[in-house]
Amino acid sequence: MKELALSEEILLRVEKPARYIGGEINAVIKDPSQVDIRFAFCFPDVYEIGMSHLGIQILYDMFNRREDVWCERVYSPWPDLDRIMRDEHIPLYALESQDPIRDFDFLGITIQYEMCYTNILQVLDLSGIPLWAAERTERDTIVIGGGPCTYNPEPLAPFFDLFYIGEGETQYDALFDLYKEYKKGGKSREDFLLACASIPGIYVPSLYAPSYKEDGTLAAFTPIAEGVPAKVRKELVLSMDEAPYPDKPLVPLMQVTQDRVTLEIQRGCIRGCRFCQAGQIYRPVRERSLDFLKEQAIRMLESTGCEEITLSSLSSSDYSKLKELVYFLIDETHVRHVNISLPSLRIDAFSLDVMSKVQDIKKSSLTFAPEAGTQRLRDVINKGLTEEDILRGASEAFKGGWNKVKLYFMLGQPTETDEDVRGIAELAERIAEVYYEIPKEERHGKCQITSSTSFFVPKPFTPFQWAPMNTAEEFLRKAYLVKHTMRSQLNQKSLRYHYHEADVSMLEAALARGDRRLAPVIYRAYRKGCIFDAWDEYFSNEKWMEAFAEEGVDMDFYSVRERDLDELLPWDFIDCGVTKQFLKKEYERALQGIVTPNCREQCNGCGAAVFGGGVCFENKN
Amino acid sequence: MKIRIKFTKTGRLRFIGHLDVMRYFQKLMRRAGVDIRYSEGFSPHQIMSFAQPLGLGDTSEGEYVDIDVLSTASSEEMIRRLNEAGKEEIRILKYVKIADETRRSNAMSNVAAADYRVYFRGGLPDSNMLAAFFAQENIPVSKKTKTKEEIVDIRPLIYDWGLEEEGLFLRLSAGSAANLKPDTVMEAWNAFSQKEGQAAEAGHSEGGTQSFPYHFHRLELYARREGQLIPLYALGEEIKEESAE
Missing domain, CATH: 3.30.70 (Alpha-Beta Plaits)
Incomplete structure (x- = not known):
């Protein structure tokens, strides 16, 4: 038996020990003496969540194709093991080799949501890596961050040596080659980091200095060394079919959140909903070819033995070959006795046909994401879905045998009035009415319309990045208003409504649009014991509020404050293709309730064409 | 045709639970290309039944699962294929055809x-x-x-x-x-x-x-059987190459 980092006794004491043993199907084992670079890839949340993430699978496969690199994985130990590792001074280790992370060359952390920030500190701390980058020395592991939250990396900047802005497929080779050169040449960490700043997409936070105005806003953000670029442009893959994609994804030995093969059909989104960060930062849309996806689906099903396959993308209905792909997969999975899990699709004849083929109608539900309760507000947020679309889709589905509908909304978007808030309940009511208009003998019992609201958090690189956010009190008042309106309607017994507490959203907002002055707050919250903030049972708003107070940082300045259109924003040094000018124009159009057509209808000059590919150049050859 | 498989559970895989072992085998059947029979209905599942769950953390060289197959290669070939697609900590030791009289009963009830x-x-x-x-x-x-x-x-x-x-x-x-x-x-x-x-x-x-x-x-x-204890695999017989279906 290969040795495990944790003793048998500890593994028997903790919940779900399979999280910590590695040994998954298709995990890569190499001889450490035969590689130049040891890379530990971390998803800073529990194993079951981290193992469900596609990005790590892609980069894990890509890194390990290099003979000189051994990429392994690490996840956040659950609080039960966290306690034991601290008490018994056991260093955090990588799953494949079971070797301590602190002996690795790189620790790469994917940063998918703000509420995992304290888990990043947990991982560094348990690894024995100094939390503050400035305190790291020559022998310390180099800590690099990536993922959507790095489009505003500033609250985390002092904890990282490097950030990789954009899609990982393009520049890691250059980074690894440079590292080898510096390692061989015996050069210093400082020299290496400085050289990294010249690699496209790499942001070296220690080489920039912010200064602030008296009102607390950013005055300037400038490089402090020669040759360090003032702006960092995001990296992206131009030819999706040529980008590496794993033939043999990892298959966990325990049940994880998404235990299935994931086929990424495209990146980016043509829609431009104004609240949506992903819709801007992944521009332009780039599709994978149908042939590539067909072959890849079969390869992955055969190499994993998974019982389910799913498609991944933003707005899958916009993939141009969706019909062909889905019908191919239905035939293929039928023969193999594998299920297809469909992403949420625009409800029309095609999607209803597909859904009736792959799901049990009695158990499944229709999903709509109107995001706002009235047409006026849907125009403000540029959500193309109309009430007519929803009611027509629901009506067709009800006639096809469905009787459950799920609706997703956001509360607190710019210009929202009480009428918009009540509109959420009213839309649910009208869908129920459509159901009960069907003759009784053709219905299948009662219908169930479930509405969920989340609280709108303004995000960087969206037209709403300047917008004020509602206070927690406003949010809750609006949620009660939805609830109250639901209860006062005729079909209230067929309507369900879910919302959650507002505290987490307020914190998420502060971190999302924060700057470097939040790092000490995150540090203090962590020292107070905050980890797994994304988990209700571990989130402590009280500790976070103490951390803000003790650091003398005003949370409202970051969360609810409306930004001036001329304000220098902490993330302005990042160039994601989409220009600030375009975002401003979109914000102004939003306030006037003017919708903007999608990228295939008309180019709106967002700036993403600068990359020279994708939807911007479709039909232009 | 009913097949009885005997396997081990050792090393680090003793820390995966019984349900995880079931999921492991479902995927293993597909990777190894076992022509297993599926149930009818909307979400068909493999016909598979395990004997006697093992406690988490315990090891074994005597685990059993019964499956229904539509066709099979020889025992030797199937063991080779299963072990090639599987982990060394769950080793397939036996792959035998169960005689008709025991068909109605599964590994568990035996x-x-x-x-x-x-x-x-x-x-x-x-x-x-x-x-x-x-x-x-x-x-x-x-x-x-x-x-x-x-x-x-x-x-x-x-x-x-x-x-x-x-x-x-x-x-x-x-x-x-x-x-x-x-x-x-x-x-x-x-x-x-x-x-x-x-x-x-x-x-x-x-x-x-x-x-x-x-x-x-x-x-x-x-x-x-007739008052004697005999290993579960001994109720079945080896599939020789010429008799493989």
Whole structure:
């Protein structure tokens, strides 16, 4: 038996020990003496969540194709093991080799949501890596961050040596080659980091200095060394079919959140909903070819033995070959006795046909994401879905045998009035009415319309990045208003409504649009014991509020404050293709309730064409 | 056609639970290209049934799963394919065709007894005291169910025992009729040895292993045929190359 980092006794004491043993199907084992670079890839949340993430699978496969690199994985130990590792001074280790992370060359952390920030500190701390980058020395592991939250990396900047802005497929080779050169040449960490700043997409936070105005806003953000670029442009893959994609994804030995093969059909989104960060930062849309996806689906099903396959993308209905792909997969999975899990699709004849083929109608539900309760507000947020679309889709589905509908909304978007808030309940009511208009003998019992609201958090690189956010009190008042309106309607017994507490959203907002002055707050919250903030049972708003107070940082300045259109924003040094000018124009159009057509209808000059590919150049050859 | 598979569960994979083992085999069947039969209905599942779940952390060289297949290659070939697609910690040892008479019953309902080896993390116990323990006419233990607590005599369910160099050998009644887990035997032994005035050595060993003094290793599962215990795989027959379908 290969040795495990944790003793048998500890593994028997903790919940779900399979999280910590590695040994998954298709995990890569190499001889450490035969590689130049040891890379530990971390998803800073529990194993079951981290193992469900596609990005790590892609980069894990890509890194390990290099003979000189051994990429392994690490996840956040659950609080039960966290306690034991601290008490018994056991260093955090990588799953494949079971070797301590602190002996690795790189620790790469994917940063998918703000509420995992304290888990990043947990991982560094348990690894024995100094939390503050400035305190790291020559022998310390180099800590690099990536993922959507790095489009505003500033609250985390002092904890990282490097950030990789954009899609990982393009520049890691250059980074690894440079590292080898510096390692061989015996050069210093400082020299290496400085050289990294010249690699496209790499942001070296220690080489920039912010200064602030008296009102607390950013005055300037400038490089402090020669040759360090003032702006960092995001990296992206131009030819999706040529980008590496794993033939043999990892298959966990325990049940994880998404235990299935994931086929990424495209990146980016043509829609431009104004609240949506992903819709801007992944521009332009780039599709994978149908042939590539067909072959890849079969390869992955055969190499994993998974019982389910799913498609991944933003707005899958916009993939141009969706019909062909889905019908191919239905035939293929039928023969193999594998299920297809469909992403949420625009409800029309095609999607209803597909859904009736792959799901049990009695158990499944229709999903709509109107995001706002009235047409006026849907125009403000540029959500193309109309009430007519929803009611027509629901009506067709009800006639096809469905009787459950799920609706997703956001509360607190710019210009929202009480009428918009009540509109959420009213839309649910009208869908129920459509159901009960069907003759009784053709219905299948009662219908169930479930509405969920989340609280709108303004995000960087969206037209709403300047917008004020509602206070927690406003949010809750609006949620009660939805609830109250639901209860006062005729079909209230067929309507369900879910919302959650507002505290987490307020914190998420502060971190999302924060700057470097939040790092000490995150540090203090962590020292107070905050980890797994994304988990209700571990989130402590009280500790976070103490951390803000003790650091003398005003949370409202970051969360609810409306930004001036001329304000220098902490993330302005990042160039994601989409220009600030375009975002401003979109914000102004939003306030006037003017919708903007999608990228295939008309180019709106967002700036993403600068990359020279994708939807911007479709039909232009 | 019904196939019985015997496999091991060792090394790090002893930390995956019974449901995880089931999921492991479902995926393994697909990777190894086993022509397994699926149930009818909206979400078809593989026809598969496991004998006697193993406790988390325990190891085994005598695990069993029965499957239904539409066609098969020889036992040798199937074992090769399964092991190639699988982990070394779950090794396929046997792949046999089950005779028609046992077809109606699955691996679980066949089980009548199980062999275990108990490893002592704190060193072997005193052999005389162990002999005295097993020499008792009755070994009453209290058994808690959801609603009540009752006293059960487990002595008749202990078929055989022996102290070996590596640990304690136990042959225990198993299966749906009267299942005795080795943990229950060792709990009774703990109580006995403490009552005898000498605390169980394992309970006071070095290294902080008090909470888990034993490691259970299953050696074999048996069915009863005409009064005799025979290993579950012996109810089936090897598939030779010429008879493969």
